[in-house]
Amino acid sequence: EVQLLESGGGLVQPGGSLRLSCAASGFTFSSYAMSWVRQAPGKGLEWVSVISGSGSNTYYADSVKGRFTISRDNSKNTLYLQMNSLRAEDTAIYYCAKAPLGNCIGGRCYMIDYWGQGTLVTVSS
Amino acid sequence: QTVVTQEPSFSVSPGGTVTLTCGLSSGSVSTVYYPSWYQQTPGQAPRTLIYSTNTRSSGVPDRFSGSILGNKAALTITGAQADDESDYYCVLYMGSGLWVFGGGTKLTVL
Numbered sequence: 001e002v003q004l005l006e007s008g009g010g011l012v013q014p015g016g017s018l019r020l021s022c023a024a025s026g027f028t029f030s031s032y033a034m035s036w037v038r039q040a041p042g043k044g045l046e047w048v049s050v051i052s053g054s055g056s057n058t059y060y061a062d063s064v065k066g067r068f069t070i071s072r073d074n075s076k077n078t079l080y081l082q083m084n085s086l087r088a089e090d091t092a093i094y095y096c097a098k099a100p101l102g103n104c105i106g107g108r109c110y111m112i113d114y115w116g117q118g119t120l121v122t123v124s125s
Numbered sequence: 126q127t128v129v130t131q132e133p134s135f136s137v138s139p140g141g142t143v144t145l146t147c148g149l150s151s152g153s154v155s156t157v158y159y160p161s162w163y164q165q166t167p168g169q170a171p172r173t174l175i176y177s178t179n180t181r182s183s184g185v186p187d188r189f190s191g192s193i194l195g196n197k198a199a200l201t202i203t204g205a206q207a208d209d210e211s212d213y214y215c216v217l218y219m220g221s222g223l224w225v226f227g228g229g230t231k232l233t234v235l
Binding site: 035037044045046047050057058059061095100107108110111112113114115116117118 | 157159161163165170171172173176177180182183212214216218220221222223224225226227228229
Protein backbone atom coordinates (compact mmCIF):
# COMPACT_ATOMS: atom_id res chain seq x y z
CA GLU A 1 0.00 0.00 0.00
CA VAL A 2 1.33 3.41 -0.97
CA GLN A 3 1.88 5.67 2.01
CA LEU A 4 3.11 9.25 2.02
CA LEU A 5 3.69 10.99 5.34
CA GLU A 6 4.58 14.67 5.41
CA SER A 7 6.27 16.38 8.33
CA GLY A 8 8.14 19.57 9.15
CA GLY A 9 5.32 22.09 9.00
CA GLY A 10 4.83 24.74 11.63
CA LEU A 11 4.84 28.45 12.40
CA VAL A 12 7.65 30.54 10.93
CA GLN A 13 8.24 34.27 10.70
CA PRO A 14 8.27 36.09 7.37
CA GLY A 15 11.69 35.79 5.80
CA GLY A 16 12.37 32.55 7.64
CA SER A 17 13.06 29.04 6.40
CA LEU A 18 11.50 25.63 6.83
CA ARG A 19 12.20 22.17 5.43
CA LEU A 20 9.35 19.78 4.74
CA SER A 21 9.84 16.04 4.48
CA CYS A 22 7.70 13.31 2.95
CA ALA A 23 8.44 9.73 3.94
CA ALA A 24 7.30 7.27 1.29
CA SER A 25 6.62 3.56 1.47
CA GLY A 26 4.83 0.82 -0.41
CA PHE A 27 6.46 1.39 -3.81
CA THR A 28 9.86 1.65 -5.48
CA PHE A 29 10.49 5.27 -4.58
CA SER A 30 13.32 5.94 -7.01
CA SER A 31 11.19 4.97 -10.01
CA TYR A 32 8.58 7.68 -9.59
CA ALA A 33 8.50 11.44 -9.89
CA MET A 34 7.25 13.22 -6.79
CA SER A 35 5.46 16.53 -6.44
CA TRP A 36 4.51 19.16 -3.89
CA VAL A 37 1.10 20.83 -4.09
CA ARG A 38 -0.19 23.41 -1.63
CA GLN A 39 -3.54 24.80 -0.58
CA ALA A 40 -3.93 28.13 1.17
CA PRO A 41 -6.72 28.33 3.77
CA GLY A 42 -10.07 28.37 2.00
CA LYS A 43 -8.45 28.40 -1.43
CA GLY A 44 -7.86 25.96 -4.26
CA LEU A 45 -4.95 23.71 -5.06
CA GLU A 46 -1.69 25.21 -6.34
CA TRP A 47 1.05 23.13 -7.97
CA VAL A 48 4.42 23.97 -6.41
CA SER A 49 7.18 21.69 -7.71
CA VAL A 50 8.07 18.28 -9.15
CA ILE A 51 11.22 16.17 -9.20
CA SER A 52 12.04 13.22 -11.42
CA GLY A 53 12.68 9.78 -9.97
CA SER A 54 16.44 10.12 -10.25
CA GLY A 55 16.36 13.67 -8.91
CA SER A 56 18.10 15.03 -11.98
CA ASN A 57 15.15 17.12 -13.18
CA THR A 58 13.31 19.66 -11.08
CA TYR A 59 10.62 22.18 -11.93
CA TYR A 60 8.98 25.00 -9.99
CA ALA A 61 5.97 27.27 -10.11
CA ASP A 62 6.90 30.89 -10.76
CA SER A 63 5.54 31.82 -7.33
CA VAL A 64 8.26 29.81 -5.55
CA LYS A 65 11.11 29.73 -8.05
CA GLY A 66 14.36 30.89 -6.50
CA ARG A 67 13.03 30.48 -2.95
CA PHE A 68 12.05 26.81 -2.74
CA THR A 69 14.18 23.77 -3.52
CA ILE A 70 12.82 20.28 -4.07
CA SER A 71 15.08 17.30 -3.51
CA ARG A 72 14.95 13.62 -2.69
CA ASP A 73 17.04 10.97 -0.99
CA ASN A 74 16.26 7.71 -2.71
CA SER A 75 18.27 5.76 -0.15
CA LYS A 76 15.90 7.02 2.53
CA ASN A 77 12.70 7.00 0.42
CA THR A 78 12.19 10.63 1.38
CA LEU A 79 11.16 13.75 -0.51
CA TYR A 80 12.05 17.24 0.71
CA LEU A 81 11.00 20.82 0.13
CA GLN A 82 13.40 23.47 1.41
CA MET A 83 11.52 26.74 1.73
CA ASN A 84 13.47 29.99 2.15
CA SER A 85 12.46 33.66 2.25
CA LEU A 86 8.99 32.65 3.33
CA ARG A 87 6.11 35.06 2.84
CA ALA A 88 2.65 35.30 4.35
CA GLU A 89 1.21 34.09 1.06
CA ASP A 90 3.13 30.82 1.44
CA THR A 91 0.81 29.91 4.31
CA ALA A 92 -0.86 26.69 3.23
CA ILE A 93 -1.23 22.97 3.70
CA TYR A 94 1.56 21.33 1.72
CA TYR A 95 0.85 17.94 0.18
CA CYS A 96 3.38 15.56 -1.29
CA ALA A 97 2.18 13.38 -4.12
CA LYS A 98 3.37 10.45 -6.18
CA ALA A 99 3.21 10.03 -9.94
CA PRO A 100 1.17 7.17 -11.39
CA LEU A 101 3.76 6.06 -13.93
CA GLY A 102 7.30 4.98 -13.14
CA ASN A 103 10.39 4.78 -15.31
CA CYS A 104 8.84 6.93 -18.04
CA ILE A 105 9.89 9.82 -20.21
CA GLY A 106 8.21 13.16 -20.75
CA GLY A 107 5.50 15.22 -19.15
CA ARG A 108 3.27 12.25 -18.39
CA CYS A 109 5.87 11.17 -15.84
CA TYR A 110 4.98 14.15 -13.70
CA MET A 111 1.27 13.53 -13.28
CA ILE A 112 -0.09 13.11 -9.76
CA ASP A 113 -1.85 10.04 -8.38
CA TYR A 114 -1.39 9.30 -4.67
CA TRP A 115 -1.47 12.10 -2.10
CA GLY A 116 -0.24 12.44 1.45
CA GLN A 117 -2.35 13.94 4.21
CA GLY A 118 -0.48 17.25 4.19
CA THR A 119 1.41 19.42 6.65
CA LEU A 120 0.44 22.97 7.59
CA VAL A 121 2.89 25.81 7.14
CA THR A 122 1.97 29.14 8.72
CA VAL A 123 4.05 32.22 7.94
CA SER A 124 3.27 34.95 10.42
CA SER A 125 4.95 37.34 12.81
CA GLN B 126 -0.13 33.58 -17.89
CA THR B 127 -2.44 30.79 -18.98
CA VAL B 128 -5.49 30.32 -16.79
CA VAL B 129 -7.21 26.97 -16.36
CA THR B 130 -10.95 27.47 -16.17
CA GLN B 131 -13.60 25.46 -14.31
CA GLU B 132 -17.21 26.13 -13.45
CA PRO B 133 -17.26 27.64 -9.94
CA SER B 134 -20.27 25.59 -8.96
CA PHE B 135 -22.61 22.94 -10.28
CA SER B 136 -25.54 21.00 -8.94
CA VAL B 137 -26.89 17.56 -9.77
CA SER B 138 -29.82 15.51 -8.56
CA PRO B 139 -29.22 12.19 -6.83
CA GLY B 140 -28.95 9.52 -9.51
CA GLY B 141 -28.34 12.10 -12.19
CA THR B 142 -25.43 12.73 -14.51
CA VAL B 143 -23.19 15.77 -14.48
CA THR B 144 -20.27 16.83 -16.65
CA LEU B 145 -17.67 19.23 -15.27
CA THR B 146 -15.26 20.89 -17.67
CA CYS B 147 -11.69 22.14 -17.63
CA GLY B 148 -10.60 24.66 -20.23
CA LEU B 149 -7.93 27.16 -21.10
CA SER B 150 -8.21 30.93 -21.16
CA SER B 151 -6.54 30.71 -24.53
CA GLY B 152 -6.54 27.62 -26.70
CA SER B 153 -7.95 24.14 -26.59
CA VAL B 154 -7.29 21.30 -24.18
CA SER B 155 -6.08 18.06 -25.75
CA THR B 156 -4.57 14.84 -24.48
CA VAL B 157 -1.08 16.33 -24.52
CA TYR B 158 -2.12 18.39 -21.53
CA TYR B 159 -2.58 15.11 -19.58
CA PRO B 160 -5.70 16.45 -17.86
CA SER B 161 -6.28 15.01 -14.41
CA TRP B 162 -9.14 15.31 -11.97
CA TYR B 163 -9.20 15.33 -8.18
CA GLN B 164 -11.97 15.20 -5.60
CA GLN B 165 -11.66 16.93 -2.25
CA THR B 166 -14.04 17.09 0.68
CA PRO B 167 -13.56 19.68 3.44
CA GLY B 168 -10.68 18.90 5.76
CA GLN B 169 -9.43 16.00 3.66
CA ALA B 170 -6.54 15.55 1.28
CA PRO B 171 -7.38 15.45 -2.41
CA ARG B 172 -8.15 12.10 -4.00
CA THR B 173 -7.20 11.36 -7.57
CA LEU B 174 -10.09 10.31 -9.79
CA ILE B 175 -8.70 10.50 -13.31
CA TYR B 176 -5.25 11.07 -14.81
CA SER B 177 -4.04 11.32 -18.37
CA THR B 178 -7.48 12.33 -19.69
CA ASN B 179 -9.36 9.10 -19.00
CA THR B 180 -7.40 6.69 -16.79
CA ARG B 181 -9.17 6.01 -13.51
CA SER B 182 -7.02 5.90 -10.43
CA SER B 183 -6.99 2.71 -8.39
CA GLY B 184 -10.27 2.09 -6.60
CA VAL B 185 -12.24 4.79 -8.40
CA PRO B 186 -15.68 3.52 -9.48
CA ASP B 187 -16.56 3.57 -13.16
CA ARG B 188 -19.26 6.16 -12.41
CA PHE B 189 -16.41 8.62 -12.90
CA SER B 190 -15.05 9.02 -16.41
CA GLY B 191 -12.80 11.48 -18.18
CA SER B 192 -12.75 12.67 -21.75
CA ILE B 193 -12.10 15.54 -24.12
CA LEU B 194 -15.32 17.30 -25.12
CA GLY B 195 -14.84 19.91 -27.80
CA ASN B 196 -11.99 22.12 -26.66
CA LYS B 197 -12.10 21.14 -22.99
CA ALA B 198 -11.34 18.22 -20.72
CA ALA B 199 -14.39 16.80 -19.04
CA LEU B 200 -15.23 14.77 -15.95
CA THR B 201 -18.55 12.97 -16.09
CA ILE B 202 -20.21 11.56 -13.01
CA THR B 203 -23.11 9.20 -13.61
CA GLY B 204 -25.54 8.02 -10.96
CA ALA B 205 -24.59 10.86 -8.63
CA GLN B 206 -24.58 10.00 -4.95
CA ALA B 207 -24.76 12.18 -1.87
CA ASP B 208 -21.11 11.58 -1.06
CA ASP B 209 -20.10 12.92 -4.48
CA GLU B 210 -20.77 16.36 -3.01
CA SER B 211 -17.22 17.75 -3.02
CA ASP B 212 -14.85 20.16 -4.65
CA TYR B 213 -13.43 18.95 -7.95
CA TYR B 214 -10.16 20.20 -9.36
CA CYS B 215 -8.53 19.67 -12.71
CA VAL B 216 -4.87 20.20 -13.57
CA LEU B 217 -3.21 20.61 -16.94
CA TYR B 218 0.37 20.13 -18.08
CA MET B 219 1.79 23.30 -19.61
CA GLY B 220 5.08 21.79 -20.77
CA SER B 221 8.59 22.13 -19.36
CA GLY B 222 7.55 20.27 -16.22
CA LEU B 223 4.96 22.88 -15.26
CA TRP B 224 1.38 22.23 -14.15
CA VAL B 225 -1.54 24.58 -13.50
CA PHE B 226 -4.65 23.75 -11.46
CA GLY B 227 -8.06 25.10 -12.22
CA GLY B 228 -9.91 27.05 -9.57
CA GLY B 229 -12.15 24.10 -8.73
CA THR B 230 -15.84 23.31 -9.02
CA LYS B 231 -18.04 22.97 -5.98
CA LEU B 232 -20.52 20.19 -6.72
CA THR B 233 -23.78 20.05 -4.83
CA VAL B 234 -25.98 16.95 -4.88
CA LEU B 235 -29.57 17.86 -4.17
